[in-house]
Amino acid sequence: MSTRVTTAIASALIGLGLALSGCSAPPSTPTLTVFAAASMKTTFTTLGQKFEAAHPGVKVAFNFAGAQTLSDQIIQGASADVFASANEANMKPVTDAALNASEVKLYASNQLEIAVPPSNPAKISSFADLGGKDVKLVICAVAVPCGSATQKVVAATGVVLHPVSEEQAVTDVLAKVVAGEADAGLVYRTDVIAAGSKVLGVPFPESAKAINRNTIVTLKKAPQPALAQQFVDLVMSVEGQKVLADAGFGAAG
Structure with missing residues (x-):
């Protein structure tokens, strides 16, 4: 091959390379990662859809689990943009470690x-009824918000519970019922509403002694x-507050 031909081919290849390098790759889809307590699954899924509709091209990815689990994951270095806890206690380790970018909001x-x-086989009509030794009761583990709230009611009432299972997320309690x-299972009012005809809800006045306040932050990393x-x-x-209220959540204050 002559030197002239070789030079021409080399020039053509260089030109092609420059042309290709000038073509930018298609932009990747931005993904917003939200760690949210299991009790927020229905409402936050709705809010995620609204957010995506208002931000074309953005995808919202959720990690729903017990707030204690999520808090531990964040402290251990899991990548997330937002953390929404079902209470204040499980937010505290994150803020104590200075991993939050924004102030905590209720x-x-x-x-x-x-x-x-739906058939209420154990004829449960009050919190005291849950103390029956023949009642197959499922509650949340004390480390997660619903479990912490349960223990506050127990302490206030003196009712001794005999759970057959303690779950790491309120959604797991509901699933067993x-x-x-x-x-019976001790869950949140919002879980009963979301379950519709699959369960029957039994409100009890003692629950007012253990109201959880939901918290949210953006994360530093x-x-x-x-x-x-x-x-x-x-x-x-x-x-956003209307979506939460429609699902049965109370005011933040």
Whole structure:
């Protein structure tokens, strides 16, 4: 091959390389990662859909679990933009470690309610009824918000419970009641509402002694800090608060 031909081919290849390098790769889809307590699954899924509709091209990815589990994951270095806890206690380790970027905001409140199968086989009508030794009761582990609230009611009433299972997330408690594996479960009022006809709710006045206040922050190492703040703004907005109220959540204060 002549030197002239070789030079021409080399020039063509260089030109092609420059042309290709000038073509930018398609932009990746920004993903906002939200760690939220299991009790927030229904409402936050709705809010996530609203957020995506208002931010074309943005995807909201949720990690729903017990607030204690999520708090531990964040402290251990898990990547997230927003953390929404079902109480104040499980937010504290995150703020104590200075992992929050924004100040803690209270965005809702929630309280316990007894969930029983629609037929209510154990004839549960009060919190005291849960103390029966023949009652197959499922509660949350004390480390998670619903479990902490349960123990506050126990301490205030003196009722001794004999749970057959202690779960790491309130949704797991509800699932056992829905599946017929329990006569009763202590969950949140919002869980009973979300379950519809699958369970029967039994309110009890003693639940007022253990109201959980839900908290939310943006995180210091958030990959999407601007989107994180915008999501928190949505939760705190009139629109966001209506979604929460419609699901049965109380006011934050």
